[in-house]
Amino acid sequence: GTSGTTTKLSISATGTDSLPFMAILQVGIDKGWFKEAGLDVDLYNGGGGGNTLRVVTTGDADMAIAGNTSVLLAARQAGSNLKIVAPWFQVNDFYWIAPSGRSVTGAKLGFSSAGSSTELLVKGLEKKLGTTSQAVGTMGDNWTAAKAGEVTAGWAMHPFVTDKQAKEGAQVLVAARDQLGDTPADLVAVNTDYAADNPGNIKAFFTVAERLNKWVVDNTDEAAKTLAPLMKVSPEVMAQSLKDTPELAKAYSLKVDAQALDNLSKLMVAAGQLTEPVDWAKTMDQQYLPENVRATL
Amino acid sequence: MTTLTKLRQSQFVGAVVLALLASVIWQISSGLSFVIPSPAATAEAFVQNFADPRYLSDMGETAQAVAQAFVIGTLLGGAIGVLLGLSAAARTWLEPLLIAFNGVPKIVLYPVLLPIFSLSGSKIVMGVLFALFPVLINVAVGVRSIPPVYWKLGRTVQAGKWQLFVHILLPAIRLPLLTGVRLAISLAVVGVVLAEFFATRFGLGRVVLQAYSHGEYAQMVSTILLLLLVAFTVSVLLWRLERRVR
Amino acid sequence: MEGIHLNDVHVQFDHPSGITIAVDGVTQRVPPRSFVSIVGPSGCGKSTLLAVIAGLQPATSGSVDINGRRVTGPDRDIGVVFQEDSTLPWRNVSENVEFAMQMAGVSKGERAAKAAAAIELVGLKGFESSYPATLSGGMRQRVALARTLALQPGVVLMDEPFAALDQQTRIFLGAEVRRIWEQTHQTVLFVTHDISEAILLSQQIWVMSYRPGHVIDVIDIDLPDERDASIVSSTRFNELHNRVWTSLQKESMRGFQDVETA
Amino acid sequence: MEGIHLNDVHVQFDHPSGITIAVDGVTQRVPPRSFVSIVGPSGCGKSTLLAVIAGLQPATSGSVDINGRRVTGPDRDIGVVFQEDSTLPWRNVSENVEFAMQMAGVSKGERAAKAAAAIELVGLKGFESSYPATLSGGMRQRVALARTLALQPGVVLMDEPFAALDQQTRIFLGAEVRRIWEQTHQTVLFVTHDISEAILLSQQIWVMSYRPGHVIDVIDIDLPDERDASIVSSTRFNELHNRVWTSLQKESMRGFQDVETA
């Protein structure tokens, strides 16, 4: 943890080793771009929203990038020292994949666990498609359960989807985006004390983040090669999965999508995770974002 | 005794045969279900891991945490065990709580530990909590079952407190202490790795979890195998020592 | 004031269910350089009395003086040989024998020399590097004896040192103890259950009563100093045996019922 | 062919470092309803011989007949009392005594009646529901005795049943065994280290030699049947004691060196 004015920024993020839009932070460190911006960045990989965020509430880290529902629920806790400052990865890149030959009608869809983003989506899909659901766990567990016939399809994201398509003939049974529209996958929250002391650091962070996003969009092939070893997949799979990511330019951009935020709030209310819709104008403090990406909420 | 019967009765040979048998069963079952990676694929992943500098640094990270957890856990467990063994008052006050605490699934305490000990500390503390009890219990029981005549002997030769500790207590509990230490090493590994599942920056727990959540079972099993192999080797060596000590 | 003087020694134990009077007013004297045995029924307070003399157990009232000094705690000049096997299994024979000296801070060289002498004295030469686990019970008691003798204490207290051994070994070790005593002439107080053993070894026997324990008979053993096994067939031996037996017999019968129902 | 007949019994043990001849040609007879004791130095094969008679250990050559039947394995008509404490700590006194009958399939009611009688016989009335842990060593051996007697075996083998007890308790229990034998008149073969005990109890004593073990002396005990403690002061007792002692003495010294250096 850091206190007072500093050049250090500790980031705690979920999935830096499995999700490319998180792994770009590591790329930023490796390429020295944060250093150039005068930031000494330190990256934690938190396993799941609970840990990722707790590390920030305890002051171990200054910034958390974690699953949408966790961040929202944590920030709404009484006496919370978390402040939501931005959305992260604003396309709906969740899929339900299955071995070939499965049908959506009467399907049982696996999700990770209660209270998670996947539960949110699965609840939405239940209403739209008349499916049922079952808590299973990680992407790996879901794919295993799908193959074993315990569920019809399991949740997955890129590049896992591509990898299983390539290696094991997985097929996308449901693409959540088609059914439910976009939501931000993650939200960025900062420790309020840190933010008060070091507003410049957070601003600098977002500048570098935009640079990284742009790098992915403009140099997709190079990005695939750089990210592949971090994801432990082959460069081909990584390249393909970036290609398969819907609206890459929107996905890898900080430009706030008000509609996606609204959609998230609606889904959470429908899933019973919230009792009333989120007032984003109050909940999300956009002051640290570059002016050109802010939105009126 | 002929060499053949000796060979047949040797524990080592038996254990190797059992390991081979297990590999054969593993090979066969890997053909039956996709969740079980084949021994060959696992071995390949095992070897490749060692060529990966990140894997090696993860290994170092875990080893360091395990070593710290083991040392702290053994010292702490030993100290409390000696206290409990020697003092009836300490037993009255602490024993029931310690027994109850031993029965608690430590993993549910992780949410309590994380905020207090922070990220790198809480995995060591988790390892300590796992390693603590076998040492504590073994030492307490060991101290209590030291034949009273040893203490009487110590008193008649007017041995000082430190002399009693070094020349009577420590050697007298050497066997239960070794047993406790052996279990402590294994459990320190489990504790640290479990903690690494939840939150960490480096460590084999993270590697396993990454493989696990991606369904890369060969990679996952190869790391489990490494953990197993290390714990197994240390444990068996200590266990042999345990049986050789007079 | 040479020797061991017991002045009206009382010992009682408090426990949840009441009070046990273990030793009830013993006033006796062990002359210097003499060999005295105590016999008495189980539980009559023999070990307790020895513990008081060794300074391991405070007397509830009364006092013990050894060579003019009041006993207030353990003293290295008082050697004790216990009934239980007290060899330390993690030390070999010479390390065991050196133990007492090591605790007393005797230098390494001196320790080795004295240990070698003591080991020789008890007839364990050649076994210096054996561990207790590989020795018979009788040999282990010799190790304990050697450990005590190595410190050359003025007084040696032995609490049924051979109780755990079989009769053949007892006869043999008893003869050894007597032989050693004839060489060293330390003051010895020896507790035993075995009447023949007591007669063969001692110059005087105290017979203790069942609880509350005190000395009910003192018998001087007027056998010649040179005692070999053949002495047991002598008339005098048989007379002494009968004398002790009769004293004890009354006590045995009285104590027995009590012990068995304790 | 009544009683126990030993016909040239040999027992040897093979082990990695060679062969031990434990029993080397014993041919003896225990007359029916008589009380015979075996004394001999440690390791001379007494227990082995008893094990052969009990059917626990096959003889290498030779044979044993009991009341005309060849011994080929354990038999419930042959009761054994062991040297070690053999009470079952998880059963109270009456459950312990009933154990042998329970294994033999005796009905519950009969078991209870016989157990009560046996408990009374060994003088444990009132302790029926005590557990062994709360009993003294002597009382536990009585429980073992009661368990054996409850099955009313024709032959009782006792392997140093009182070896672990102190002398007072031994004297007392010895008298009890003799008293019970006077009532039941079973055939008893009794192993002991204690010469006085052997003389006080038996009609005949076999003295065994050190390895290879065989019977070197058979002594008939011509004391009156009524024996109380006072008999030990009689001249005849002392003569017998000396006779046995002398036989044994030679053997003891020979065997001792061997045991101690084993």
Place this chain on the structure above:
Amino acid sequence: MAVGVEPSQQAPPKRLPPPWGARWRAFQRVPQGVRSAAASAVLLALLFVAVQIGVASGALRQTGLPLPTEVVDGTLGLLGTGGFWSDFGRTCLEIGASIVAGCALGLGAGIVFWKLPLLGRVFEPYLVSFYAVPLVLFYPMMIVLVGINAGSIIILSSIMAAIPLALNTRTGLQGIRPVHLKLARTLQCNARQTLFSIAIPAAAPMIVAGLRLAVVYALIGSIAMEFTTAQSGLGYRIRYLYETFDNTTMFANIFVVLILSVLLTVLMTLAERVLLRGRR
């Protein structure tokens, strides 16, 4: 030469005043168990008060601990919710089933290892180092083999429970005093009688110690597995509340797990009393 004393057999036993007051002796007479329980209760109360003060005063703010009184309130609140009882029931079912299955497996294996010493010797090194395997990782295999249900958790925690019991049973059986087996032979006991009337009761102290470990491992195994993988049960609930930042309810559930484990410990202590009746 001796200073003889008159044997005064009729001397009245002397009773000196007790060294401490009567009140101390009265306390000493209170059974050890009751004293221990009272002492533990005092310690727990002190801890409760200390944390309460610490949290209320803000000294423990960064630990994120809620007020102990809130946790107690929350726990009482839990008791009224159906969701809690279904979690609780599932966890109890898992623990109970793993105890039963684990004990049967462990006891059986221990007996087999005793009867076939070679097999026992061969398995031993593997079993003694088995503690180092995070069994949680076999969950994916369980999904395939058993399905997503309590079964996979029960199987894995049964294995965890069985191992210490098997080792202890074997050690206990090997330590039976030879005289007890000799007794069985002289009484011509058959194999069943020898096993159930001699061997198992004789090894009972070790087996019961193993049982204690087995119960602890069944509990730890079930909760830990729920915590990391399952979809219901107390362990899962704690994880869920952890992820969703509902601290008070999370602590209330942790509190329930603590109570459950204390309850099991007490139960085992009582069971031990009954099973080892008459022994010291």
